[in-house]
Amino acid sequence: MRKTKHMNYNKLKYILIIPAFLFSMVLQSQDRAEADANFDADNFDVAREQYLKIWKRDAQDVVVNYRIAICYLKTDDDKSQALKYLEIAMNQKNYPFDTHYYYALALFHKHEFEKAKAKFEEYIKSKDALGELVEESKKYLVNCTNAEELIKSPLDVTFINLGKNINTKRSDFLPFVNFDETHLVFTSNKKYSYDYQMLISNVFHCDVVAGSWQPMKSLSSKINTDENELCVGYAKNGETLILTYDHFNAYFDIFYINKKAGTYKDVFSAGDVINTKYKEGGATMTFSGDTLIFASDRPGGFGGFDLYYSAKLPDGTFGIPINLGPGINTVADENYPSISYDSKNLYFASTGYNSMGGYDIFSCTRKGDKFAWSTPKNFGYPINDTYDNLNISFPDNKRFAYVASFREGGFGNLDIYKVVFNDQPRMDYLYTGTIKVQDTKQIPVLDFDKSITIEVFLEGNDNPFGQYLVNPNTGNYVISLPPGKYELKIKGEKIEDYIRPLEVTEVSAGENFTQMDVFLRPKVKTETTPKKRTF
Numbered sequence: 001m002r003k004t005k006h007m008n009y010n011k012l013k014y015i016l017i018i019p020a021f022l023f024s025m026v027l028q029s030q031d032r033a034e035a036d037a038n039f040d041a042d043n044f045d046v047a048r049e050q051y052l053k054i055w056k057r058d059a060q061d062v063v064v065n066y067r068i069a070i071c072y073l074k075t076d077d078d079k080s081q082a083l084k085y086l087e088i089a090m091n092q093k094n095y096p097f098d099t100h101y102y103y104a105l106a107l108f109h110k111h112e113f114e115k116a117k118a119k120f121e122e123y124i125k126s127k128d129a130l131g132e133l134v135e136e137s138k139k140y141l142v143n144c145t146n147a148e149e150l151i152k153s154p155l156d157v158t159f160i161n162l163g164k165n166i167n168t169k170r171s172d173f174l175p176f177v178n179f180d181e182t183h184l185v186f187t188s189n190k191k192y193s194y195d196y197q198m199l200i201s202n203v204f205h206c207d208v209v210a211g212s213w214q215p216m217k218s219l220s221s222k223i224n225t226d227e228n229e230l231c232v233g234y235a236k237n238g239e240t241l242i243l244t245y246d247h248f249n250a251y252f253d254i255f256y257i258n259k260k261a262g263t264y265k266d267v268f269s270a271g272d273v274i275n276t277k278y279k280e281g282g283a284t285m286t287f288s289g290d291t292l293i294f295a296s297d298r299p300g301g302f303g304g305f306d307l308y309y310s311a312k313l314p315d316g317t318f319g320i321p322i323n324l325g326p327g328i329n330t331v332a333d334e335n336y337p338s339i340s341y342d343s344k345n346l347y348f349a350s351t352g353y354n355s356m357g358g359y360d361i362f363s364c365t366r367k368g369d370k371f372a373w374s375t376p377k378n379f380g381y382p383i384n385d386t387y388d389n390l391n392i393s394f395p396d397n398k399r400f401a402y403v404a405s406f407r408e409g410g411f412g413n414l415d416i417y418k419v420v421f422n423d424q425p426r427m428d429y430l431y432t433g434t435i436k437v438q439d440t441k442q443i444p445v446l447d448f449d450k451s452i453t454i455e456v457f458l459e460g461n462d463n464p465f466g467q468y469l470v471n472p473n474t475g476n477y478v479i480s481l482p483p484g485k486y487e488l489k490i491k492g493e494k495i496e497d498y499i500r501p502l503e504v505t506e507v508s509a510g511e512n513f514t515q516m517d518v519f520l521r522p523k524v525k526t527e528t529t530p531k532k533r534t535f
Helices: 002-040 044-057 062-074 079-090 099-109 113-125 131-152
Strands: 157-161 172-177 183-193 198-209 228-235 240-247 250-260 263-269 280-285 291-296 306-311 334-339 345-350 360-365 400-405 415-421 429-437 453-458 464-468 476-481 484-491 497-504 513-515 518-520 532-534
Touching: 002 044, 002 062, 044 062, 044 198, 062 079, 062 099, 079 099, 099 113, 099 131, 113 131, 172 228, 172 400, 172 415, 183 228, 198 240, 228 250, 228 334, 240 280, 250 280, 291 334, 306 334, 453 476, 464 476, 476 484
Parallel strands: 198 228, 228 280, 280 334, 429 513, 429 518, 497 532
Antiparallel strands: 157 415, 172 183, 183 198, 228 240, 240 250, 250 263, 280 291, 291 306, 334 345, 345 360, 400 415, 429 476, 453 464, 453 484, 484 497
């Protein structure tokens, strides 16, 4: 009887294990089907995450490794990560031959340009190479040479990440800032649609309070939907925003929205003359609002996306667009134009000219009163890199700019950065306020103690950086300091020593001064040694 019971138990165990195993196999099959479907739909961000889960179960699967690598190369994450998965695939049998092309591309994004060129050339010469990828390889050979040249003469810039209030684990991009750096508008694809398994791009904005960017907010529930909206232009110092919709019933069309009573409400189409059945991309508007510059891949251009301009008519609509011509447009793509507030400088992204790869940012200056421009110039490395660099936004102070970039140590894919052009003059930061003596607030501070001195010391230096005066009538003071770490010391015969650290950084945005009133304490007569107040 015991033997029979034992056998029955084993049978029961196998009966339970087999369905569980089959159920697990079904789930794995569903995971693979979903990953494949997203990959085939060019939904690479989501497909990569799904394939990586599958990879944990089978790290040697050729197709999974191959597709993970392509997902890295097609998204804004660390593209050099593709090398790991391509090498695993190439160590197996029967891997796709175009793996060699993607391996060269991953080397390119790792800035190993000589190795990348050798691999691209090998692929071009191979009889098994795909024609389309052969042409792409030839373009990347040029990009490699361009990148090597541009990296030899890098711009003297510093990148400052705007932080977690703005940047997410996804891509945050196309930043636009106003004159005084107190308002920022940008696009983020942080939203995930579980129904469609897609990342959704929406428009967000934020303000500066006390020198710090506050948490991002949705621009408006009337603007952001479950489809894609991108802010592609910022006009009239933020009074007008230009949007591109990627909707089912508005496929890459241009819209604009005006600010009223401090909020963005009604959305207007740029009109049928601007929006066509083809794709319209980035756009910008002159400060006066009389001219729209936009990108379109409509027929009749010089390449893919071309830049056009359109003058506003007396009835408020835009007139027939005029191509900016071969001085700006190439056989490649030109997109995401941005015109300066004085209409003297035009910035745009191009995959042509001497691009480092993908879109690079270019600049040109206006020639006289006509809508003609100088020869576009690559903005330079590291503003441009081997990724797509779409736009740059300047506040009134040209020492600074705002860009989106993938950089090591960021929060996610593309992050938004404040760029400091170190060769431009620094703007001093002002501390201003009134110096008062506690318990004698009605008495001018110099009447209380004429021996008061105000000195600021640079950290680690015993010699005063500066000595400052107090207005004898009001007790007001002004201290002007460039970026750095300092110590403020106020001393006098009748007051306790006042010591306070000061740090001036270029991370702060908005107004370049701080209102800081100082309250001093009279010395206690019984004390024999000065008492320091340290903050």
